[in-house]
Amino acid sequence: MGIKLKTLEEVEQMRIAGRVVHRILRQCREMCHPGVTTLEIDEEAGRMIEAEGARGLFKNYPTYKPGEGFPSNLCISVNDCVVHGIAGDLKVRDGDIVGIDCGVQLAGWCGDSAVTILVGDVERETRRLCEVTLRVLHLAIENIRPGRSWSQVARLMQGYAERAGMSVVRDFVGHGIGQEMHEAPKVPNFVVRDLLRNDIVLREGMVLAIEPMCNLGTKDVVTENDGWTVRTADGKPSAHYEHTVAVTADGCDVLTDGR
Ligand code: MG
Ligand code: MG
Numbered sequence: 393m394g395i396k397l398k399t400l401e402e403v404e405q406m407r408i409a410g411r412v413v414h415r416i417l418r419q420c421r422e423m424c425h426p427g428v429t430t431l432e433i434d435e436e437a438g439r440m441i442e443a444e445g446a447r448g449l450f451k452n453y454p455t456y457k458p459g460e461g462f463p464s465n466l467c468i469s470v471n472d473c474v475v476h477g478i479a480g481d482l483k484v485r486d487g488d489i490v491g492i493d494c495g496v497q498l499a500g501w502c503g504d505s506a507v508t509i510l511v512g513d514v515e516r517e518t519r520r521l522c523e524v525t526l527r528v529l530h531l532a533i534e535n536i537r538p539g540r541s542w543s544q545v546a547r548l549m550q551g552y553a554e555r556a557g558m559s560v561v562r563d564f565v566g567h568g569i570g571q572e573m574h575e576a577p578k579v580p581n582f583v584v585r586d587l588l589r590n591d592i593v594l595r596e597g598m599v600l601a602i603e604p605m606c607n608l609g610t611k612d613v614v615t616e617n618d619g620w621t622v623r624t625a626d627g628k629p630s631a632h633y634e635h636t637v638a639v640t641a642d643g644c645d646v647l648t649d650g651r
Pocket of ligand 1: 494495603
């Protein structure tokens with residue numbers, strides 16, 4: 393259960409997977425206009441994953457029910473959907489926020505990234521939720537460096553979101569990533585006693601998927617009967633951004649920003 397540090401060569405392999413994820417998310421953004429269905433976006437992502445010679449990490453992701461994996465290529469989570477939204481005939485409308493999460497494995501290495509796309513004329517407070525959540529992700533990226541403990545970073549993330557009047561979802565956390573999508577350690581976007589007891593000291597070669605989820609209202613979430621779709625308990629909007637980043641000698645290197 394130890395943390396697998398990556399060599400510089402392995403980090404470069406992960407960047408190649410990360411570039412594929414970035415290209416897919418860019419294409420999804422292009423398509424994300426009123427009238428398009430989430431299934432159309434998902435099918436385009438499926439075609440791109442195949443054309444890149446990659447493997448989608450979400451499709452058929454196992455659940456506790458045998459034989460029933462996750463049904464989509466992407467997680468597409470609209471408005472009050474926090475994460476793990478399933479693509480379907482839902483049409484994107486003006487004013488929606490559309491969270492799209494994409495993970496692929498290429499030549500054995502994984503990349504994982506998510507964006508929240510603002511469609512047309514989004515309400516001011518919802519726009520601010522997205523800005524704050526994106527800023528929370530970048531605050532983490534700017535503050536990662538070897539020798540620092542993750543709780544210091546998480547405290548900055550939580551503090552920024554809460555001072556801006558947003559809540560931080562507690563039910564999902566970021567994660568180590570490498571040859572598997574989910575590796576040790578867990579990297580929460582908030583500070584709890586459990587993290588302080590088992591704090592992670594950041595080290596060069598750690599690769600982490602950092603993914604803050606913030607809500608406009610309550611931090612509490614509910615899971616629908618499909619076993620996947622997670623919504624805010626009060627129906628208010630939720631935003632999610634994610635990058636895969638490698639800890640370097642003096643900071644961190646984002647592997648899913650298309651560079
Ligand atoms: Mg993801
Ligand atoms: Mg992730």
